[in-house]
Amino acid sequence: MTxxxxxxxxxxxxxxxxxxxGSNRSQRPASAAFRAFMSSAWAQRRVVPPEQDPAAPFAAxxxxxxxxxxxxxxxVLPAGPLKVRSNDTDYRFRAHSAFxxxxxxxxxxxxxxxxxxxxxxxGGHEAVLYFRxxxxxxxxxxxxxxxxxxxxxxxxxxxxxAEALTGLRCxxxxxxxxxxxxxxxxxxxxxxxxxDDAVTRLVDDLRASDATASGSxxxxxxxxxxxxxxxxxxxELRLVKDAYEIEQMRLAVAATADxxxxxxxxxxRAEAHRRGERVIEGAFAARAREEGNAVGYDTIAAAGDHAxxxxxxxxxxxxxxxxxxxxxxxxxxxxxxxxxxxxxLPVSGEFSEVQRRVYAAVLDAADAAxxxxxxxxxxxxxxxxxxxxxxxxxxxxxxxPVSAAESLDPDGQQHRRxxxxxxxxxxxxxxxxxxxxxxxxxxxxxxRPGMVFTIEPGLYFKADDLAVPASYRGIGVRxxxxxxxxxxxxxxxxxxxxxxxxxxxxxxxxxxx
Ligand code: GLY
Ligand code: MN
Ligand code: MN
Numbered sequence: 001m002t003x004x005x006x007x008x009x010x011x012x013x014x015x016x017x018x019x020x021x022g023s024n025r026s027q028r029p030a031s032a033a034f035r036a037f038m039s040s041a042w043a044q045r046r047v048v049p050p051e052q053d054p055a056a057p058f059a060a061x062x063x064x065x066x067x068x069x070x071x072x073x074x075x076v077l078p079a080g081p082l083k084v085r086s087n088d089t090d091y092r093f094r095a096h097s098a099f100x101x102x103x104x105x106x107x108x109x110x111x112x113x114x115x116x117x118x119x120x121x122x123g124g125h126e127a128v129l130y131f132r133x134x135x136x137x138x139x140x141x142x143x144x145x146x147x148x149x150x151x152x153x154x155x156x157x158x159x160x161x162a163e164a165l166t167g168l169r170c171x172x173x174x175x176x177x178x179x180x181x182x183x184x185x186x187x188x189x190x191x192x193x194x195x196d197d198a199v200t201r202l203v204d205d206l207r208a209s210d211a212t213a214s215g216s217x218x219x220x221x222x223x224x225x226x227x228x229x230x231x232x233x234x235x236e237l238r239l240v241k242d243a244y245e246i247e248q249m250r251l252a253v254a255a256t257a258d259x260x261x262x263x264x265x266x267x268x269r270a271e272a273h274r275r276g277e278r279v280i281e282g283a284f285a286a287r288a289r290e291e292g293n294a295v296g297y298d299t300i301a302a303a304g305d306h307a308x309x310x311x312x313x314x315x316x317x318x319x320x321x322x323x324x325x326x327x328x329x330x331x332x333x334x335x336x337x338x339x340x341x342x343x344x345l346p347v348s349g350e351f352s353e354v355q356r357r358v359y360a361a362v363l364d365a366a367d368a369a370x371x372x373x374x375x376x377x378x379x380x381x382x383x384x385x386x387x388x389x390x391x392x393x394x395x396x397x398x399x400x401p402v403s404a405a406e407s408l409d410p411d412g413q414q415h416r417r418x419x420x421x422x423x424x425x426x427x428x429x430x431x432x433x434x435x436x437x438x439x440x441x442x443x444x445x446x447x448r449p450g451m452v453f454t455i456e457p458g459l460y461f462k463a464d465d466l467a468v469p470a471s472y473r474g475i476g477v478r479x480x481x482x483x484x485x486x487x488x489x490x491x492x493x494x495x496x497x498x499x500x501x502x503x504x505x506x507x508x509x510x511x512x513x
Contacts (some may be wrong), residue, residue, distance in 0.1 A: 027139050077117075239437060280325065299329040391415040461476070
């Protein structure tokens with residue numbers, strides 16, 4: 001299906017700009033009679049104000065906390081634009097996480113929108129959502145714009161609908177430049193720079209003209225630092241999840257557990273297919289789209305030696321009995337919160353002796369990491385506990401060239417050859433959530449109730465690793481769970497998926513009669 005256009009040049013292709021050539025594949029009528037006909041004879045739209053989204057009051061509270069950090073400043077948080085996948089087809093829209101968190105908008109809402117926290121005279125901020133509202137059927141956009149037009153991609157919200165849904169004051173996106181320019185030179189602007197290049201340029205241009213007008217140029221470096229402080233604050237705001245977010249994480253993990261069960265049911269088909277890893281990826285993706293918005297990140301469906309490649313997302317290999325399948329996958333629910341879970345499964349349904357030995361070491365490391373988790377513990381100590389177990393086990397197996405103690409020393413670290421990644425990361429609306437948080441708020445921070453993060457130790461022995469005996473080569477194991485810090489300790493949100501080798505085998509047997 002292609003957009004129809006009337007733009008074919010009567011002068012032939014030589015006189016036609018390249019940017020216009022996409023219209024050469026078809027013709028869209030442009031007569032006045034056609035335009036009049038297209039804008040006529042449509043049924044009245046039903047006007048039923050939508051109910052407020054359950055996320056709205058939580059988003060309002062989050063905005064309040066951000067407002068407290070930047071009194072008097074105008075805060076600009078774009079959703080981001082549509083992104084081209086190829087030529088004239090876009091990726092599905094996915095809003096910038098700070099925007100989603102502070103508006104409560106998930107799904108595919110709302111490309112090009114911008115949330116502005118406008119400083120109020122009496123302190124605090126008023127939040128305004130600028131976006132492109134539904135265009136009338138009498139507009140060219142309605143049937144003539146394949147990227148935004150209702151005829152092509154479906155109806156957008158009206159301003160009134162968006163106000164009812166979000167509880168935000170809403171305004172047309174065309175009003176944004178003037179809104180940002182208001183009180184030029186007296187109000188400090190801060191923008192999340194990475195979200196939308198066009199909005200960032202707009203803010204930078206406004207700053208430049210303010211500076212020219214006042215003759216006292218603020219350096220672009222200090223403006224960027226002010227912007228970075230906003231991105232940092234928006235990221236740190238997500239370190240402790242509210243009740244809505246925790247509920248969404250539970251939904252994401254439950255849908256993910258369903259997806260893992262579906263994968264086990266698909267193993268027979270995967271084994272029979274030359275690209276069995278794709279069968280696995282597809283089985284999980286189907287559940288993710290059915291139950292949620294999408295996968296929260298590209299699924300790692302890694303069989304055999306591929307499991308030792310940390311970010312194996314090509315997923316084009318075979319799935320063979322006798323090997324392990326490392327499946328790292330998460331469903332992102334419609335609110336955009338995602339799970340991030342890994343299980344390592346014996347394709348045959350039963351671990352070999354050496355696979356079980358490696359698996360047990362990783363499980364022990366995970367359990368040691370879990371044992372650290374309680375309010376007041378330090379985030380980095382979760383990783384340290386897992387490393388102690390793995391270094392000891394590698395020493396026991398005779399694989400380390402030094403003692404476990406020497407390896408654990410910062411000047412050693414030889415065990416990291418086989419466990420090169422971190423054990424934990426915050427999780428939420430981004431799979432690697434809170435990525436702009438300061439070190440003292442992340443690695444060096446105390447755990448607090450409401451934090452959600454992964455525990456995901458692994459051991460990876462590549463097929464060509466001559467530092468280990470042949471029997472270990474080609475084995476990769478990771479066990480990844482999603483953990484909520486509670487008042488008294490933790491809750492393993494992904495505990496419904498089996499973790500011990502015996503439980504994994506029994507679970508697989510129950511799903512593959
Ligand atoms: N799936 C990405 C990660 O585990 O961090
Ligand atoms: Mn992870
Ligand atoms: Mn993962």
